[in-house]
Amino acid sequence: MTTEPKPIPEPEPIDGVTAPEPVSETQPDQPPEPDNGARREFEAASRSARYAMLAAVGAAIISSFVAAGAAVYVSINQSNSSERLAVTQAIRQDRQQVYGDFSVTMFSYMRQLGVLSGALQGDGSIESVEPEITELGVQQGEFLAGVNLLLMAGSPGMPGGGCPVR
Numbered sequence: 001m002t003t004e005p006k007p008i009p010e011p012e013p014i015d016g017v018t019a020p021e022p023v024s025e026t027q028p029d030q031p032p033e034p035d036n037g038a039r040r041e042f043e044a045a046s047r048s049a050r051y052a053m054l055a056a057v058g059a060a061i062i063s064s065f066v067a068a069g070a071a072v073y074v075s076i077n078q079s080n081s082s083e084r085l086a087v088t089q090a091i092r093q094d095r096q097q098v099y100g101d102f103s104v105t106m107f108s109y110m111r112q113l114g115v116l117s118g119a120l121q122g123d124g125s126i127e128s129v130e131p132e133i134t135e136l137g138v139q140q141g142e143f144l145a146g147v148n149l150l151l152m153a154g155s156p157g158m159p160g161g162g163c164p165v166r
Contacts, residue, residue, distance in 0.1 A: 091153075098153045102146040109143040112136045 116136050119129040 105146040
């Protein structure tokens, strides 16, 4: 005697809730795995994207260093340029003062030489020209001091030295 298996009856819903569907053996629990070719393409694309991102970050870092270096270089050069300009202007004003003072002392010395020459030609006595000789010594000292200042102001050792006033 062979008996056929009895089919399992469907459970009846209780209060409108149905029982979960039985899991069939033909439906897998996980999605099917992609084939190896697609997986390799995905990994290659992912790797390329990572390399591109690293290259972009590296380029941004290098660019920021270059920009910062250029800004520092420009700032230093601008500071040095304005400092040189200030020094040159101050020296120029000092030189003009030295040249003016030299001219005044030179003409005073030459005037005193003329006074002494006139006194010697007029009276000719030592007692009458003694005050002019003393004044000539004073004028000569001022003249030599002016020559020394003129030589220092025009020397190559001074910043901007050795060149005439413009």
